[in-house]
Amino acid sequence: MRVLSLATLYPNAAAPNFGVFVARQMEAVVRTGAVDLTLVNPVGLPPFPLDRHSRYRSLRGLPERETWHGVDVLRPRFRLLPAIGGRFNPGAIVRAVWPIVRRLHAAQPFDLVDAQFFYPDGPAAVRLAAALGVPCSIKARGADIHHWGHAAGTAEQVRRAGQAAAGLLAVSQGLADDMVTLGLPRxxxxxxxxxxxxxVFRPLDQAACRTALGLPQAGPVLATVGALIPRKGQRHAIEALAALPEATLVLAGAGPDEAALRGLARDRGVGERVRFLGPVPHTDLPQVLSAADVFVLPTASEGLANAWVEALACGTPVVTTPIPGAQELLTSPDYGRFAGRDGQDIAMAVSDLLAHRPTREAVCAGAAGFSWEANAASLIDHWRRLIV
Incomplete structure (x- = not known):
């Protein structure tokens, strides 16, 4: 089975944590030997002189083709208009990718075009599949539906792509329901x-992890993992510390909210109890998660967050918002608690977990059944159904 996969979310040397979950999935697919995979990771760069900005300098230096953890990755450049040009990205991607795809298809035809993110990958993949005369599959992960599926200029593109695709994937049943609400075929x-x-993700010795991270041995430790952006809600976790006077909060991740979050911690008088770790390599996250007593993610929206599953696998219970994907995963009190995006509500949920601590073994049971091998097998089965 020969598959062309578009993935704007994919790690590279400039951003090794970006879309790492897509990379792990595709690495598992390649290991099966059942798929001849061509992975295209389009890299958006703005026109000169904006492309000289420090934000894009490292992207300009990426090789246009490389092997990344066993996967052959093509990285063609497309023209990006920062902040204002999101609606034009699918067309720009098609223009950049089509000459490569046409040449590869002529040499050895593809059986299917796959998109690993609904926008901008999905509309671009549908157009490429139509030109090649093969079926198309699009995967929804969360923000691609919750944001781009409602934003002006992109919502209609999301809807049309979903209606044109032969098959669709969603990371949770709740996200599938949201897709149907947008008008996509259930x-x-x-x-x-x-x-x-x-x-990688397994319980580690808590005391040793705290020592390695320079965290206090006494008192509860809370951890949150993710980009420092408003949607992830780290500010609410910081606000919760006012009602948790013995607790330390560790934030793993980088993003535009960092300065505001540091200022908030100072203003609330908890600055010395908030640790900013910056971007942590994915393989080092078990140390952060194992050091913590509770994983906190006050997110506004998710499909099914990888970080929830990874925390459970490390034996760390979760406090997060009662959104559908979380409700599908956290089906036992041993796995965690739900709280609103409110510091006091989060503090109450954390306090309840600390007062009724589940065993690490009980928490780990929440991640049973998750593996990249099972994920890859399911994805390959889905692709096969579309090709037949």
Whole structure:
């Protein structure tokens, strides 16, 4: 089976944590030997002189083709208009990718075009598949539906792509329901949950992890993992510290909210109890998660967050918002609690977990059944159904 996969979310040397969950999935697909995979990771760069900005300098230096953890990755450049040009990205991607795809298809035809993110990958993949005369599959992960599926200029592109695709994937049933609300065909949607590397994400010695991170041994430690952006809601976790006087909060991730979050911590008088770790390599996250007593993610929206599953696999219970994907995963009190995006509400949920601590073994049970091998097998089965 020969598959062309578009993935604007994919790690590279400039951003090794960006879309790492897509990379792990595709690495598992390649290891099966069942798929001849061509992975295209279009890289958006603005026109000169904006492309000289420090934000894009490292992207300009990326090779246009490389092997990334066993996967052959093509990285053609497309023209990006920062902040204002999101609606034009699918067309720009098609123009950049089509000459490569046409040449590869002529040499050895593709059986299917796959998109690993609904926007901008999905509309671009549909157009490429139509030109090649093969079926198209699009995967929804969360923000691609919740943001781009409602934003002016992109919502209609999301809807049309979903209606044109032969098959659709959603990381949770709740996200599948949201897709149907947008007008996408329910009968074409398959729930395809995330994977997990159990050799990496497992419980580690808590005291040793705290020592390595320079964290206090006494008192509860809370951790949150993710980009420092408003949607992830780290500010609410910081606000919760006012009602948790013995607790320390660790934030793993980088993003535009960092300065505001540091200022908030100072203003609330908890600055010395908030640790900013910056971007942590994905394989080092078990140390952060194992150091914590509770994983906190006051997110506004998710499909099914990989970080929830990874925390459970490390034996760390979760406090997060009662959104559909979380409700599908956290089905036992041993796995965590739900709280609103409110500091006091989060503090109450954390306090309840600390007062009724589940065993690490009980928490780990929440991640049972998740593996990249199972994820890859399910994805390949889905592709096969579309080709037949």
């Amino acid at each position: 009968e074409r949607i398959t729930v395809h949950r995330t994977g997990l590397d159990r050799t």
